[in-house]
Amino acid sequence: MSWLIMLLLLFLLSLASSDINQGGFSFNGYLNVDGIAGVDSSGLFSLTNFTRQQEGHIFYKNPLQFKNSTNASVSSFSTTFIFAIVSEYPALSGHGLAFVISPNNEIPGALPSQYLGLFNETNVGSSSNHIVAIELDTIQSKEFDDINDNHVGIDINSLISEASSPAGYLTDDGEFKSLTLISGDPMQVWIEYNGDEKQLNVTLYPINIPKPKTPLLSMKRDLSSCMSVSPPPPMDGKAKELDLSRLPKIPRPQHDNRGIKQLQKTLAISLSLSGLTLVLVVVFGAVLLSRKRRFIEILEDWEVQYGPHRFSYKDLFKATKGFKEKEVLGRGGFGRVYKGVLPSSEIQVAVKRISHDSMQGMREFVAEIATIGRLRHPNLVRLLGYCRRKHELLLVYDYMPNGSLDKFLYHLPDSNLNWTQRFKIVKDVASALFYLHQQWVQVIIHRDIKPANVLIDSEMNARLGDFGLAKLCDIGNDPQTSHVAGTLGYMAPELTRTGKANTRTDVYAFGTFMLEVACGRRPIEARASPDQTFLADWITDCWDKGDILAAVDGRLEKKFVVQEAELVLKLGLLCSHPVAAARPSMSSVISYLDGVAALPDNLSTVIKTQEFLGESDDGLITERNYSVPPLTITESFVSHGR
Incomplete structure (x- = not known):
């Protein structure tokens, strides 16, 4: 579940059956290889290399049948393989890998890193995947409840393991012996399923000892619903032992030895030369070393x-x-x-x-x-x-080829950013902020939402970036920071007074952002007339005069959806309300933008009532002491995630 370190897989596999026609097989060229995986003539399978954020797959080409009809039970099967994870930095981490039973011999759309080349953010956890995997994981991902950064797990349609254990094996005396997956040492894995008992066992152990009697993982689970039906006859049986004498040699990283060998060579030459030559060699070596240090990097604890x-x-x-x-x-x-x-x-x-x-x-x-x-x-x-x-x-x-949103709003006089694109940009950023506040495992306060930090990809989708000021908080804790950060015009009133940011200060900035996208002008325009200096005040004045749409960007030439434009302007005013407790949560914002919920009937009164009566102990306006009339809908103003 990481990117930097090379993984090498030694894969000699024999799948259960009495003969080839009944499902037993070994890899003799019948492979489907994709991504950055490769196979050499010695039988060495390489799943990944030094390329970052890429995955590799090696599948057996022909389908294997685990059951003979949709409603049938999965037959007994077993398989074994030997692997080694060779890490460039063994003290840090290495690539994880997974043995996979999949309905297809390719996995389109799968992502690397924490998705292990098996799923992506949209399909992980879906029962339609029909994937059973044994993961050998070298990174702890809190997103998927990993127990540590060196574990074995049984995954079914998801990366939240049904069963998991630290990597190791049980001796016949019941003692647990730990193993380090990224040690570079070859290890053997057995995966065995008993179709009668509906039990899946996984055993991991070094290749220099006999197979332990007790598996590392043992899980009772009927796999019938997890596997689809394929054309060949079903298989049923026990995999054969591997011939360890046929294992190819495990490559080792060479970079650690090159410097030593070069130094030894230099010393040998130096000792054979005169004093003057020795000085020249030392000086020459120092020059070379200084040039190499141009690219030397320091690794710190964090x-x-x-x-x-x-x-x-x-x-x-x-x-x-x-x-x-x-x-x-x-x-x-x-x-x-x-x-x-x-x-x-x-x-x-x-x-x-x-x-x-x-x-x-x-x-x-x-x-x-x-x-x-x-x-x-x-x-x-x-x-x-x-x-x-x-x-x-x-x-x-x-790389975002279209650059930042502020370029379209302010630096391209002939910008063809139409209303449909603007409305989608607003919804895209709202979706990103909803994810940060309420959908991820921790609450993230962005603290710098503005057009300059919204990038546009090649398909004109908006992506929120620049997390240099972000604040990470555990769910249930008060996500506040006392360091004042942000950009003038997007900072909530309570933030400028107290310096305490939370999700509601993000909502304020997003509200200002919505107004800016709809009107095509900055929140504060010093060169504008006095009644139009502050964007929110000007929009409110237009609303008072019965023509809120007069504030919409004139470059659109009135080519916009009236209902959507009114929604963006009014919702923008509500989100940028000076009273923190009056602002909606991002889940409510999404509901408004998607048309699932309607803005409250007394919205005009709520927005125009902006009198501050006091502050609570933490410097924020509370529902007890602000004078904004309550909304006519039920709203939960929370400062933490789900």
Whole structure:
């Protein structure tokens, strides 16, 4: 469930049956290989390599039948294989892998990292997958309730394991012996299903000992509903033992030895030369070493958790052509963003190069790593990885060819951003914010929602990015921070006074964002007439005059859906209400935008009543002491997720 480390699979498999026609087989060229997987002539199967965020699959080409009709029971079967995970950084992590029984010999749309090349964010957990997998997992994903970062699990249609255990085996005396999956040592796995007892057993052990009598995992479960029917005859039986003498040699990383060998060679030459030559060699070696150090990176304690996401500085230097000025996509408060093309995969990326002369820069960097690096949502910019070198911090994102939304709103005079696109952008960002506040395993406060941080992909979908100010909180805790952060015009009144951010301050910024998208102007326009300086006030004045649509961007030439435009303007005013408790949750915002719920009848009164009567102990307006009339619908104003 990570990206950086190479995994090598030694796969000699024999599936249960008395003969080939009854389902027993071994891999003798009958393979379907996709992704970055490969097979060499020695019988070595390589599922992944050093390419990041890619997956590899190796399937047996011909279908195998586990039951002979839709309502039939699954026959008994067993299989065994030997694997080794060879890690570039054994102290950190390595790629996970899974043995899979799938209805097809390909898995389209599957994602790497925490999805193990089996599922994606939309189908994980669906019973229609018909997938049974045994995962050998090297990363702990809280999203899927992993027990640790070195475990074996039985997965059925999901990555939340039905049963799991730390990697290891039980001796005949009942003693548990732990194993490290990323040790690089070959290990054998047996997967056995008893069709009569409806029991699935998984056994893991080193290849230098006999198979343990007691399996590591044993689960009672009828697999009949999990498997589909295939054409060949059903199989029923016991897999044969593997011939360990036929195992190919396990490759080992070479990079650790190259420096030592070079040093030994240099010393041998040095000792055979005169004193003058020795000095020249030492000087020459120092020059070479200094040049190599140009790309040397330091690994600190906090990076261990995020090690699998790490890019080499050398690759990013090449990708951006040495961080040339002409590759700059944009500039922000903490550095520049460069366009790049990864040398190994030719994939276009955006590289954010952060300045961190102070600890603040480091905090911004760690915040992005700790949040967006683990998030998966179609309306969030995907963080591919990161790099740290000396005082440079770099984040690598998917490249968004259309740039940021503010370019369309303010820097392209002839922008053809029509109403349909604007309304979808509003809904896309709302969906992303709903995910951050209420759908992920932890509550994330973005703290900097504005058009400059909304990127547009090639299909004009909006993606929320720039998590440099994000705040991560456990569900049930009060997600607040006392550090004032954000952009003027998007900061809620209570935030500027107290510095305490929560989900309601995000909603305020989103409300301002909605108004900005609909009206095509910034929240504060110093050059505008006094009655139009503040966007929200101007829209409210238009509403008072009975023509709220007069505030809609004139570049649209009145080509918009009236009901949608009114909804965006009124909902934007409600979300950016100066009283925190009057703002809706993002789940309610989604309901309004999708037409599932209607705005309250007394909305005009609620929005126009903006008198503050006091603050609670935490500096926020409470329902007891604000004068806004209550909404006529039931609304829960919470500052935490689901």
